[in-house]
Amino acid sequence: MKPKKKKKRQFRQAFARTLQHLAPKRNGKTAFSGRLDSIAILAQEKLGDCVLLTPLIRILRKTRPDLNIHIIAFSRISASFFETDPDVTAVHYAKKRLGTYRKNVLSMTFDVLFNTKDHPSAHFLLQSVLIRARYKVGHANKFHEGLFDHLLTIDYSAHMALKNCALLDLLEIAYNAEECRPSLAPQPLSADIHNFLGQLDEKLLTGINISAGEPNRTWPETKWNALLKRFPDRHFIVLAGQNELEVKKNIECSSPNVITSPATRNLYEVLRIVEKLDLLVTPDTSLVHIASATKTPVIGLYREAPQDISRFGPFRIKSELAISSTGEVAGIDVNTVVSAIEKTADSSFGKQP
Template sequence: MSEKDWKKQRRFRQGFASLLQKILKKPLQQTPYTGPLHSVVILAQEKYGDAILLTPLLKQLKQQFPAIAIHVVTFSKATYEFFRSDRHIDTLHCTKGNVWNYYRQMLTKRFDLLFNTKDHPSTSFILQSIIIRAYRKAGIDCEYHRGIYDYLVDLDFHTQIALKNCGLLSILGKPVLSDMCRPYIPPMPVSPAILQFITSLSDRPCIGINISAGGATRYWTEENWLKLTRAFPERQFLVLSAPTEREQKARLERHCPNIIPSPETANLYETNLIVGKTVLLVTPDTAMVHVASCSGIPVIGLYGIAAQDQSRFRPFLVTHRMLISPTALVKDITAEHVIVELNLLLGK
């Protein structure tokens, strides 16, 4: 999408939200929610990283309110598959696919509480917030949510997303402590090849490198990955990648004798099991930063210059180094810079 189109869409979202604010004019509730709490519906964001950072809230809701029925609405098939086996969710819904079935299920229900996890105006999320019937509706505070929701999570925009999601607990009169908010990956099928590989790593401490990224600006170059692994000939590495980088992964494994060839993973749970066996992970700003948080694995994160990415999606509850590019492009972080930081984390 061009910058012109992106700005046009942003103006439309803001205009749509502003119109609803003038129509609805909901007064903001200042005291914690004390109404019925038998059911809650949560609007989950579309990307894997956002999905991972929602899991602490799901876990805490079940722990703090064991009888609550948690309904999660997903807006992509990928996040639907991610949450399918989450034991904290009672019912999972997807806006994609059979639209008639989705609306038939949702419009025949009335929930006690709805929570929109977006911290900026989204037309689809605001529409669902209005269409879905709930006694009270909550969102995250931003200029375009005031007047639309009964309750707003009042945290700084740059607060880490896992903490921002768990801010719903404060609306329910419960404390939010960082240590309570470690994310997790719901269990998914694991292939025999992955199980065998994980077992083989038990006596081989290695460094993980994730070569995939969520967008064109976030990729680090193959040349840089080669420089990094060759700078530590005494260390063993393993490469993690999405299917789109399969060939690059194979080349790195062929050209670097200290890279352990690894089987392809079929889901994030398999990836999480492998990451949990590493001593450290080097990755661009992607969901893999948060996969490492699930297992408490130290991270070197490679970030672009955008401040909101560095703050809202920073490594969470793990030892970490954040390397910031002088530009919007992660590839402008030098290999030498990463080598220095890796030496520091390895204790050299």
């Protein structure tokens, strides 16, 4: 572990121990009872984490139509994501406008608080203590002991979609694993995306997502170009975030089998394209979860991190994983991805109904 990362981890653990010493003790094994009129859910910061939280919110709204669902956000990304979700009652950004946050959150008392992180986080644990709730729920972890009325004991390596939905068991709300599939609330489409979707026909369409969010998850442009040349008869669509639009344009111009597509403004526009695909090739990003939402088969490009794959990998869709032996997604050989795509020629790998 790098010194800086180790120091941050030690700080989080020391902070958790301090809270365990100072905060009123909760036994971690109390069963839920009483009314459920309001819930505060501490949402994780990254876009993929937000997508994996949508099943819990959908099921809560479906089974408790009058429930007040408050999202406590810790990043602008997560706040923006949930602000457009009609199933959410209110979104509160814990790190900005502290006066407003104090008035709208810290002055309230919720029936339930749910900390979605299964490892110690200083910000999440602080808000878990500060926010008043009749019943507080977290995931089992020695640094969470004493701070929650109930600690969920689902296996650490379980998929996060299921770990989020484990709260429902505690609340005695019936659901099945299929209902834990991610979904996105509809948003208006730009005219460019609307027209583009209308132009797509029934060709065999393969999507490639060139955006990764982190350098060690990025596959180089040269390898994407080499991959496209190996499948001259396939039709590809390039998906990219705002920071990779120039690379997207370069690939579209240099590869005759790529269908030029407009830039997407949000994740819902990405979803509408992905649901048209027969296959998506993507690094370990939120688009893996968008594929899960649309039941689109995935070829995932991953670092060698078994727990990341089990916790955040493809969920209830057909998939092939290309795993780097170097610790960097860039280390994955083109031939490995070619072989994974060739496996999809088997009709049994097709899109689920």
